[in-house]
Amino acid sequence: MSSASSSSPDSPELRKDHIFNRWVIFSSARSRRPSDLKVHSPTSNPNPKSNTSCPFCAGHEDECAPEIFRVPAGSSVAGWKVRVIENLYPALRRELEPPNSGSDVVCMRGFGFHDVVIETPSHNVRLPDLSDSEIKEVVLAFKERIEQLRRVGSIKYVQVFKNYGATAGASLSHSHSQIIGLPIVPPMVSTRLDSMKEYFDRTGKCGLCDIQLKKILIDESSHFYAIVPFAASNPFEIWIVPRKHASHFYEIDDERAADFGCLLKLMLLKLTLQLNDPPFNFMIHTAPFELPLSSSHSTHWFLQIVPQLHVIGGFETGTACYINAVFPEDAAKILREVKTHK
């Protein structure tokens, strides 16, 4: 991808994101708007002390929907480190018959899987508070559940995601993430694959293997690097990208899972410190189970972290062009300099 331009700080720029095939407007002027309306600050108390009524806490397992599997912890009081359970309020239902798909189908049964990954038995522990070995278990739980859904056969794409804070879509404060297995490949995923293939066909290189890291690198580990992407849609957005080309997240091995977990933890700690514990989402952008061979050289999985710092308005909804008031090089520099005690 391209390096940054040399425009003056106040001069807006349009940048093309070749992964998602969208344009982003960078305009620092937008950050100076006055307002006579207040957007309430995000609920900055996402883990209330009280856990007496929390179904995700140790000891409340029988208040949850059925467990799919757990990572046991023999010596602890809870008896588990991570639990993967069914979502009690699922968007899609696993007991329905898988629908037939086809290009002209406009309506199908809502078959699919909607699971919850309870990342810790403790109510007051956030994901970045986990130890290195504990966060590795969360990453491996994602991997294991995706592998299970792959064996179902009628699931075509799996979205792993986390909503942290009410304004990022979380309804319960106990640290958790979610996994939805879909009977379709979302068109946005197809667009990403097509866009990355177009880049490959034009340049002979995978768009993520080819990234120029110099100005946008935040940190790196043995197997991953963390960047603010050149055309980040959101201020302080972070991508964690495998150094070695890989299409499917679920192929991650134990060593890389540990390495990935540590870098994810570090990035979440940096966001927490720099942006005062902001609400955020993260999403793992991986390949559909059935990936055409012609797309395997161009499809490279990554994790995207989006702190929820600004409101989406009609322009973004109508065009999918985001307006970002913080240039990626500036955000990367700021995040590089945040010191954590890792």
Added chain:
Amino acid sequence: MSSASSSSPDSPELRKDHIFNRWVIFSSARSRRPSDLKVHSPTSNPNPKSNTSCPFCAGHEDECAPEIFRVPAGSSVAGWKVRVIENLYPALRRELEPPNSGSDVVCMRGFGFHDVVIETPSHNVRLPDLSDSEIKEVVLAFKERIEQLRRVGSIKYVQVFKNYGATAGASLSHSHSQIIGLPIVPPMVSTRLDSMKEYFDRTGKCGLCDIQLKKILIDESSHFYAIVPFAASNPFEIWIVPRKHASHFYEIDDERAADFGCLLKLMLLKLTLQLNDPPFNFMIHTAPFELPLSSSHSTHWFLQIVPQLHVIGGFETGTACYINAVFPEDAAKILREVKTHK
């Protein structure tokens, strides 16, 4: 498009939106989730009484960026009904040189136009409070400004939009909408055109001319109908669609502008009454100035109103598949039955 299916109310469905090429999950179960986190209610006081410091109020014209044109009102104190002005904090800058575009361009100067349409000189008047003739003037101001931007030559697409309420992206409460003229056609717009063309090529009909209205119609006028679309991404989303095939909004004539304004006003009143004055966005989805002849039979402009009732989480961000807890047929029935004194 297809009519609704006959699933039981509790059975989720996946529906394909053939206009935007995306899937929507309908799941009424999602509305029953408990929460220990609160999303603050939208600021329900979008028009504070005080207007002493509002730059959009009559008498404060010199506090605004330059005026582009106004709709005069000879007899009123303000001397104007509608003003179209430059945005003081523009996302794009009109004084920059238009950039060269091309398929491999990744970064360009932020040239473009970002204007504000002040819909009324009065601080405490909302868009649906305007008289029929006043809202017609707002619609005609959109039309006139788009025609001006068309003559610029280097502008390829114009997005007209309104953000109402802080959680929908508004920063000032005085009733206004915005117009952004872009030097590119956003890929989301190209996707919409391609998706509508694909429908046309497959069926021989324009996807919006072909809509089955029976269960999703809210109301209609001489030249437009208002529906909750079959695969609405958001609860109580409304589309206002011209009855007669038309690709470009700016070709609207005086009679249709008046008719359109009245139906828009009615829909906003219904949302206000039913959903307690919710924050919302509206967007006019029209054609790029240069529309290939092959797309003219399939490209049909419309206005989309999205009440901001729920939070977008990681699943929606990662897949562009929205989860909607209200089936369109139910939302249409509820909105049909809301009585306004029109």
